[in-house]
Amino acid sequence: MIVGSSRAGHYKLLVVDDEPHVLETIIDVLEDRDEDGEFQFFRATSGEEALSILDERDGDIDLVLTDQRMPGMSGAQLLEKIHEKYPLIGSIVISGFAEFEDMRSAFKSGIFDYIKKPYDEDHLVGVVRSSLEKTELRRQNANLVEELKDANQLLEQRVNERTLELKHSLERLRSMQQQLIQAEKMSSLGQLVAGIAHEINNPATSVYAGAEALESNVDELVSYLERYENLLKAIQDGDDGKVKEIGDDLTNAQEDIDYLLEEGLPWSIRSMKEGAVRIKDIVRNLKTFARVDEAEVKHADINDGIRTTEKLIHHELKNRITVHEEFGDLPPLECYPGQLNQVFMNILVNAAQAIEGEGTIWIKTYTEGNNIVVKIRDTGGGIPQKVLKDIFNPFFTTKPVGQGTGLGLSISYGIIKKHGGEIKVDSEPGVGTEFTIILPLDGVQKARERAKHEGDYARSQYEFFDASRIEELEKELAEIDANPGEPAKSVPEPHEDSH
Ligand SMILES: Nc1ncnc2c1ncn2[C@@H]1O[C@H](COP(=O)(O)OP(=O)(O)OP(=O)(O)O)[C@@H](O)[C@H]1O
Ligand SMILES: [Mg+2]
Structure with missing residues (x-):
């Protein structure tokens, strides 16, 4: 507030009039009423002189008070020029009635205040005071806008950093998944190779x-x-x-x-x-099992796949486990045969490992409506109720270190999902366990269409692993993309060990 201020020479006023005595009269009037000596005056007798004073002072003037009618540049022209170059300087034009009519629209637009001639001294001081007040507010406003801009910029920068962090987290999760898939491939490959080595050893001995x-x-x-x-x-x-x-x-x-x-x-x-x-x-x-065509969808006989897989894990079963087959008449299924074989192998090996000593495995296949159903039941130790919900989770294993990675069923779950199917388990401790796989005849096609529709076909490949976390991250990224400038809701801590 200006009233009552005791800051001497705080307000710099530039007074412009081509007639020096008029100029001095104005200054006298203002000085007389400036008890606190807040005003500091600068004088110019033409628009040009006023502009050069402003430039010399680098715009450091609070208010320009000018006569309208002057030779050369008029007061209104001068103020327009000043407004263009120093928009925060306050301005008042003093004009006679005739010029006032000409400048009505400029007054209305608020570019400058005005005083009509002949003026009343109190009125002059009042307009100058209120114009200075407006100028001060305008300046404060401009400062706030600047601060706001800076804050906004900072916020945007932070959001960008967070977005980048989220993107990196997502990348890391993805690459971790890839590594896991690779690890599981290697582990089931290792299992397979050990089995095959064993299998080949016997006939080689006989040769x-x-x-x-x-x-x-x-x-x-x-x-x-x-x-x-x-x-x-x-x-x-x-x-x-x-x-x-x-x-x-x-x-x-x-x-x-x-x-x-x-x-x-x-x-x-x-x-x-x-x-x-x-x-x-x-x-x-081995050739049938491995089917190098994993990436391709093929029409395959599920019974054949199970038979081949069974033969390959013969060493886990023979002399110890009786396998009963009850294979129904199945139409060929559009599927990724190599991957389904991997599911059968995981489940059969789990069953064999769950049976201590001698036991039995039943494999049953049949069609039911539009689905192929595969049931694999064993007389193993069963799964306790409280861990039943965990068995499809990656890394859940009850097997000793080095024997199980705990990835078999989570991978299987992902593969069955990719086939638009379902995998369920039923178990009674002490009696045995039954896995049921339901494969719709048009499952692969539907799953693909759905994935494509959702625009995340690539992700469906890794669906088994913490898909919910990835979905969350992707949602957050999409939100940030949609509302730039809004801070991210949450940022996951990147896993240090995830490289
Ligand atoms: N037929 C079954 N009978 C009893 N428990 C089972 C059976 N199948 C799975 N499980 C339980 O589910 C857990 C998870 O199985 P999963 O196949 O995912 O991993 P794993 O067999 O432990 O390790 P991996 O398959 O990587 O060698 C097993 O550790 C076991 O406790
Ligand atoms: Mg397993």
Whole structure:
């Protein structure tokens, strides 16, 4: 507030009039009523002079008070120029009646205040005071706007930083998922490789045993052939003594020779052949199981997939677990066959591992309406009610370190979801567990359409892992994109160990 202020020379007034005595009169009037000496005056006798004073002072003037009618630049023209260059300076024009009519619109727009000639002294001082007050408010306002702009800029910068952080978190989560998928692939691959190594070892042993037996059989055979050669030579030489000796020897060996031809040799050959056939079989199954076409959708027979998988995990089952199959007539299913086989393998291996000692696994497939249903039941230890809800979570495992990663079922869950299907579990501790997989015949197509529709097909590939967190993050990012300038609601702490 200006009234009562004691700041000497605080307000700088530039008074402009081409007639010096009029100029001085105005200043006298104002000075007379400026008890606190707040006014400091500057004088100009033309618009041009006024402008140069302003420029010299770099706009450091609070109010310009000017006569309208002056040679050269008029008062209104001067104030317009000042307004353009120094918009925060207050301005008053003093004009006669005729000019006042001309400038009515300028007054209305509020560019400057005005005083009509002849003026009343009190009126002059009143207008000057109120104009100074307005100027001060305008300046304060401008400062606030600047502060607000700065604050806004800071906020925007923070929002951008947060957005970037969120984006990085999302990236990290994504790359972690990729790593997990890779880890699980490696782990089930490792499991598979160990199994296959075991499986191939048996037939390879039988091929080897056959080859060894064949070698000694052939040695034996060669020695008999040599004796027959010697017999032939003795006959040709007419050496009766030698003929008899070799003849007796061969007669005594007849039983061995018969055994060699009828049993030994055929056994060696059979053993080698069987081993080779079994190895060929394993390799064929492996090829079917692995199906390098994982990325492609194929029409496949689910029963075939289960059979192949079963053969591959034979080493987990044999001599210990009886498998009962009850396969229904199934139409071919549009699916990712390699991935479904991975689901069957996870569930079958889990079942086998849940059975201590001897037990039974039932596999049943059938169609129900538009769905293919696969049920896998075991006589294992069962799953306690309180952990039943956790088994599809990544990393949930009750197996000792090094034996289970706890990813098998979460991966399986993701794969079945990708097929637009469902996977359910039913378990009774001490009795056993049953997994039910429901696969709609048009599931893959529907799941793909849905994912595409939602614009997150890529994400559906990793659906198994903490999808909710990623969804949350994406929502927050979308919100920020939609409302730039609003602070983010929450920012997750980036995981230090997630690189
Ligand atoms: N048939 C089952 N019988 C009893 N418990 C089961 C059965 N299947 C799964 N579980 C329980 O669910 C947990 C999670 O299974 P999941 O296949 O996801 O991981 P895992 O078998 O422990 O490890 P991984 O599959 O990576 O080797 C198991 O540790 C086990 O406690
Ligand atoms: Mg498992």
